[in-house]
Amino acid sequence: MTVHKTSSELLRKKREEAGLTQSELGERAGMTQQRVHRFESGETRFRVEDILQFSEALKCEPNDLIPGARTLSDRERALLTIFSQLPPEEQDKFLRVGNALAEPPPEDNGGSTGQTPHRKVS
CATH class of the missing domain: 1.10.260.40 (lambda repressor-like DNA-binding domains)
Structure with a gap:
């Protein structure tokens, strides 16, 4: 089809x-x-x-x-709205922060820092 x-x-x-x-x-x-x-x-x-x-x-x-297209959630729409209102240099910072938050936490080598590890936001 x-x-x-x-x-x-x-x-x-x-x-x-x-x-x-x-x-x-x-x-x-x-x-x-x-x-x-x-x-x-x-x-x-x-x-x-x-x-x-x-x-x-x-x-x-x-x-x-549109077949196969996905509608954005309210949270995704809010992020896009915020992002689109930023000047280009601030958009770059926004992306760097988002990428850092989405990275898996480093492996724990036996010691605990007491900090909650970051997890990928969905």
Whole structure:
């Protein structure tokens, strides 16, 4: 099965979950019912702009219409928001701190420092 065919099925499923007809979705997305039908039937391939139009019209994430895509968690979104607001040099620092936190702790050679070892954040 091709990617555009699977996206077609995801689009139809999301439209039906929203309780919309193809005409209603077309109105919301600024296109005709016939164009919506061509996307849902797999006759027309999706472009990024189409995915964005449909996701806005369906009030869903663009990833919901892309097979195999994963939606970010609230925590992941928060990190991306913070990161994107930093100037480039601060982004580099942010990445270095994140990488240091994700590294496995050094092996304990018999002595305990009393510190809690860092663990990879998921």
